[in-house]
Amino acid sequence: MPQMTYLEAIRDALLSEMRRDSRVFILGEDVGAYGGAFGVTKGFLDEFGPWRVIDGPLAETANVGAGIGAAVMGMRPVVELQFADFISDAFTQVVNVAAKFHWRTRTPLPLVLRMPYGGDIKGGPFHSQCMEAWFVHTPGLKVVAPAFAEDAKGLLTAAIRDPNPVMFFEHKHLYRYRSEEVPAGEHVTPIGRARTVREGTGVSVFSYGWMLRKCLDAAEQVARDGVSAEVVDLRTLSPLDREAILTSVRKTARALVVHEAVRTGGIGAEVASLIAEDAFESLDAPVVRLASEDAPVPHNPTLEAAFQPSVDEIADAIRRLAAY
């Protein structure tokens, strides 16, 4: 299998889908001649021309709205938000126009919003946010958040082929995190399915995105103390893979949920309440959440390290749960 970074995997998926289907196009700020703020679409303009690789104005409502309009017409737009933080400028388009469209009209709305999100890039409060829960709380949107290059390719391919609006949360810290094996050629990761990335018996750890990678490091750390952690990558946050969560927790009887998004009202609350409702009798310990502080994302690296969960904090939480 070829080796590529998470960013290269995103690029690979986009390129393959644009070659495969002439309805697919990319629209966003600086995606054309410049190749995107992170370089995902470098060279695309030369191959596909200015009507399929569209440099939009600095206007998120226009770019997202235009993507919706093109999708209504049967195109397959991929709108790149330069930073996911800027989606707040297009909120009505996402939550009121796109999300409710099929329910009102029975017309599919095949739209992908690429959302470069997350911290550990020294980006501060307006370039580092994790706002996936806003959209999970909005019926009609699918929300995915890959942690590996392989899934970045597979989930973006699935998102582009999906007949619904899909919020594709791509983590900026993972863009060039490491080179990983990614299947060559067509590769589709089904939306709505979690994946157990490390088998274990003592504690179930549920996470996604950059924190999932920290959870794997923490699981490695606690393994040296004889604690067996199972690590489940949620991958899709809406619709959540309820069965995968319940199956794992019924096996281990202990659950930890970890995310980089702030704690209150986050995905962790949803996973914890799902477990409380449907697997309470399997539990040997209370469900534990680890998340970022209920505060904006700080710019200073020391502050940011204090803000989001660390590998050591995750490892400690796993040990405490195992010993409960």
Added chain:
Amino acid sequence: MSRPQTTPAAGETLPPHGLLEMLYYMRLQRAIEDRGIKLYYQGRIPGAYFTGFGHEATVVGAAYALGPDDLLAPMHRDLAAYLMRGMTVGQVFAQFLDREGGPTRGRDGNVHMGDTRLGILPFISHMAASVPVAAGMALACRQRGEPRVVLTYFGDGATSTGAWHEGVNFAAVFRLPLVLVLENNQYAYSTPLDRQTAAGALVDKASGYGIPGVAVDGNDVLAVYAAVRAAVARARDGDGPTLIECRTMRMRGHSEADTFAYVPAETLRAWAARDPIALFERRLAEDGVLPPEADEAMRSRIAHEVDAGLEWAEASPEPSPSSVADGVFASE
């Protein structure tokens, strides 16, 4: 950039059947909404009820300028435009009554409807939210090389929103085949025009986007038609969007729940003397296009269609409670 014009292009000559068709749709909108008001006060329409009284010339004149494959992104005062694109009177009443037979099957109320199969984008409550979406529809036409035009209607209040600015700007930058029909009805709910803009005229905004702007008498259906027809031709030729400000007056409250006390009585009287339907009727009668028997036949046809449409809607079932979450997602 030329200065915005304030006089319409020379009136297009239409054959008598075209003129009568325009009158028919203006009257049909009025008749449906008139019945709708009665239904509302009888408590048979859930929620709010909105009409386009006074807007009929703008609505019909603009929509009449579209070709069969063109697309529409209307708002809540444009009932006739939905009918002109193929929605039935029965579907409209079923929508008002929240029935299964309405375009949204009871999922949304009043004129919050659309039908993508008819090329009508469904309207949402957020003013001007449809403008960037309409620009995207026009973008798709441009990308595929289809000679189609998208027409969107919006009000004076909508021009204050960011969505309007972004949508108009986007369409202008890419010279998209979009026609922007501004229904300046003087009030956004109770807020008068001088609280929406410090610009001397809304049409002046066009020059800020590098597009032509035209202001017309929105109560003169032929003036609206001529201006929009020129804008449609321009859009189809690849020359980009045009803003057409149609100056009219909303002759009832924002919704039927609105007291409407904020409009001075003399203002309303002055506009009432220029009722768009009455103006057009007089003009057609003077030109001999509307002989009394044709007038009577049209009136009875409309009365029958309204009755039959309402009957159809009333026979349409209530949506099933178990269906409430169906179709949140498309399966394929």
